[in-house]
Amino acid sequence: xxxxxxxxxxxxxxxxxxxxxxxxxxxxxxxxxxxxxxxxxxxxxxxxxxxxxxxxxxxxxxxxxxxxxxxxxxxxxxxxxxxxxxxxxxxxxxxxxxxxxxxxxxxxxxxxxxxxxxxxx
Amino acid sequence: xxxxxxxxxxxxxxxxxxxxxxxxxxxxxxxxxxxxxxxxxxxxxxxxxxxxxxxxxxxxxxxxxxxxxxxxxxxxxxxxxxxxxxxxxxxxxxxxxxxxxxxxxxxxxxxxxxxxxxxxxxxxxxxxxxxxxxxxxxxxxxxxxxxxxxxxxxxxxxxxxxxxxxxxxxxxxxxxxxxxxxxxxxxxxxxxxxxxxxxxxxxxxxxxxxxxxxxxxxxxxxxxxxxxxxxxxxxxxxxxxxxxxxxxxxxxxxxxxxxxxxxxxxxxxxxxxxxxxxxxx
Numbered sequence: 001x002x003x004x005x006x007x008x009x010x011x012x013x014x015x016x017x018x019x020x021x022x023x024x025x026x027x028x029x030x031x032x033x034x035x036x037x038x039x040x041x042x043x044x045x046x047x048x049x050x051x052x053x054x055x056x057x058x059x060x061x062x063x064x065x066x067x068x069x070x071x072x073x074x075x076x077x078x079x080x081x082x083x084x085x086x087x088x089x090x091x092x093x094x095x096x097x098x099x100x101x102x103x104x105x106x107x108x109x110x111x112x113x114x115x116x117x118x119x120x121x
Numbered sequence: 122x123x124x125x126x127x128x129x130x131x132x133x134x135x136x137x138x139x140x141x142x143x144x145x146x147x148x149x150x151x152x153x154x155x156x157x158x159x160x161x162x163x164x165x166x167x168x169x170x171x172x173x174x175x176x177x178x179x180x181x182x183x184x185x186x187x188x189x190x191x192x193x194x195x196x197x198x199x200x201x202x203x204x205x206x207x208x209x210x211x212x213x214x215x216x217x218x219x220x221x222x223x224x225x226x227x228x229x230x231x232x233x234x235x236x237x238x239x240x241x242x243x244x245x246x247x248x249x250x251x252x253x254x255x256x257x258x259x260x261x262x263x264x265x266x267x268x269x270x271x272x273x274x275x276x277x278x279x280x281x282x283x284x285x286x287x288x289x290x291x292x293x294x295x296x297x298x299x300x301x302x303x304x305x306x307x308x309x310x311x312x313x314x315x316x317x318x319x320x321x322x323x324x325x326x327x328x329x330x331x332x333x334x335x336x337x338x339x340x341x342x343x344x345x346x347x348x349x350x351x352x353x354x355x356x357x358x359x360x361x362x363x364x365x366x367x368x369x370x371x372x373x374x375x376x377x378x379x380x381x382x383x384x385x386x387x388x389x390x391x392x393x394x395x396x397x398x399x400x401x402x
Contacts, residue, residue, distance in 0.1 A: 075294045078349045078356075082290020085352040088267045102272040103279070105286030 001072055001115045002028065002035055006044040008114040015114070016042040019107040024100055027057040028112075031065035037111075044111065059096030061112070067091045071112075074119040083112060129173045131194075136223050138190065139212055145220070146194035147187045151179025154253065154400060155229035157221060158186045159237030161259075161379060162208075162323055163273075163284055163316025164307040165193025168234070171385020177393060181400055182230070187220055191315045193307075206318035210327045213240045218248065230399055232256035235378060236323050238354060241343075242362065246332050249341035254399040256392075257345045257368075259378050261358030262330045264323060273317040281309035284316045291378035293350040304382045338368025342402070344395050345369065348376030 009015050019042030028035045034050035036057060063071075063086055070080045079085050086092035094101065101108060131148045138145065148166055150173040158169045166186035173184050188195040191206055217240065221229060230253050233241045238260035245255050272283055285305040292301050308316070336343070345368050347359035356372045363370030373380060373391045380388035 079352060081294045081350060082352070084268070084287070084290045088352050098269070098272070099277070102283055102286070103277070105283055106289060109286065109289060 001069075002030060003047060004118060005037070005111060005114045006047055008117050009044045009111050012110075012114075012117075015107065015110045018042065018110065019104060022100070022104045022107060024058045025056065026096075026101075026108075027055060027060035027062075029060065029062035030068050033065075039111075042107070057096065059094065059098065059101045061092060061094055063092040072115040072119055074116055074121040076116075083109060127170075127174055128179070129170075133194075134187075134223060136219075138219055138223075139215055141198045143190055143198055144196045145187055145190065147185065147224075148173060149183060149185045150174070151181075151183050153181040153183055155224075155226040156182040156184045156396075157217070157226065157229045157231045158184065158381075159217070159231070159233030159240065160186070160189070160192070161235035161237065162319030163192075163288075163311045164304075164379075164382075165189075165195075165310075167193065167307055168304070168379060168382035170382070171389065172381055172392075175385070175389055178389065178396065182396060185224065185226070185229075189216065191312060191318070197312075206314055208236070208319050208322040208326075210240065210243055210322060210329075213322060213327075214243050214247070217244065218251065221251070228253040230254045230256065230396075232258065234258035234381065235354060236319055236327070239323065239327050239329065242329050242333065242336060243327075245336045245338070245341040245343050245366070246329070249337070252341070254342035254344065254402075256395060257343065257359075257362075258380055259347050259351050259354040259359075260345050260362055261354040262333050262362055263328045264353055264358070266324045270317050270320050270324070273320070274314040280313045280316075281311065284308040284311055288378070291351060291353055292383045293348060293375050293377040295375040296377070296383040300383050300385065304379050307382070333362055333365045336366040336368075338363070338366030341368075342399065343368035344371075344399075346371050346373055346380070346391055346395070348373045348378060348380050350375075350377035353378055 023040045025038045036048045038046045129150045134145045160168045165188045169186045191197045238257040241255045241257045285308040345359050359370050
């Protein structure tokens with residue numbers, strides 16, 4: 001699922017435009033599987049699976065695998081449709097450089113929700 | 122599309138509000154029982170555009186929507202540049218009562234969403250006799266902070282876009298795209314510090330947990346409607362208020378934190394039976 005994020009984001013000119021001033025690498029953890037997502041000017045240029053020895057990233061988002069799987073449904077049920085909903089239920093941990101995260105929040109939400117574009121209900 | 126005016130009248134009211142001269146923007150449509158509507162934090166009266174345009178509502182109700190001071194087309198008071206905007210429960214209550222008086226409304230129905238859904242609990246607690254009925258949308262007695270609201274007002278973050286980013290997930294995933302993005306647009310247009318200032322009431326000053334048990338939901342004709350996708354004012358929070366006050370509480374399918382704005386037809390299908398009940402009571 002997560003590997004498809006790059007193609008899905010890069011194929012959507014509106015998402016890329018929203019992120020055009022963002023170049024960063026963030027950590028995404030799906031359960032115990034870590035990935036580094038590298039973004040340059042709104043395009044996802046690589047998604048590298050761990051394990052990592054000394055990973056460098058701006059911020060990290062960590063949630064159990066089953067939470068991400070429900071989050072990526074076409075129409076997720078209440079409590080699962082947004083990273084803030086996961087966060088408020090204590091299922092998602094957000095840490096690191098909050099400035100990069102908050103300043104680009106709409107774009108980052110679009111990137112994380114990209115797998116829904118291909119999900120079947 | 123042929124040109125068409127909506128049946129809404131918008132006017133500016135000049136009067137003293139909270140002890141200072143104010144210029145307040147007010148829209149209305151319809152005739153009958155006054156229905157005074159309160160928008161959410163960091164937004165404005167455009168959230169009620171669906172209601173103002175729905176004949177099934179306006180046939181029997183005079184729908185009145187004001188932009189709070191600092192919001193929408195209402196101006197902040199003179200000297201605003203030298204103060205930090207912070208909404209308190211006392212000012213919010215006084216504002217609603219003073220606007221109702223200025224418009225000479227006779228026992229209006231009041232309906233508020235989010236911060237508006239909270240303040241109506243204060244009205245039910247302290248001023249129930251002034252209202253024919255009270256409708257709380259997305260009502261909870263308290264919402265604990267779950268992110269740092271300082272991100273909503275600082276010069277190195279786009280105030281409008283971070284505000285929209287913070288609330289975007291509160292809209293139901295089933296909401297039509299046009300209404301979703303209209304709802305977010307209102308947040309993007311909010312002035313710097315206004316959303317944050319409203320949240321002072323929502324998350325700090327406006328904690329009414331200790332008084333909920335003193336509210337008589339039946340005597341005050343209180344109704345509660347909450348969208349199932351609202352993770353800010355949760356279904357559990359609303360049902361708890363309903364249980365403790367005796368007010369009927371309905372969880373609305375396919376709606377989130379901004380029901381009147383994110384999917385007006387879906388919301389109005391839940392509201393019409395409540396309005397009818399109030400009308401015949």
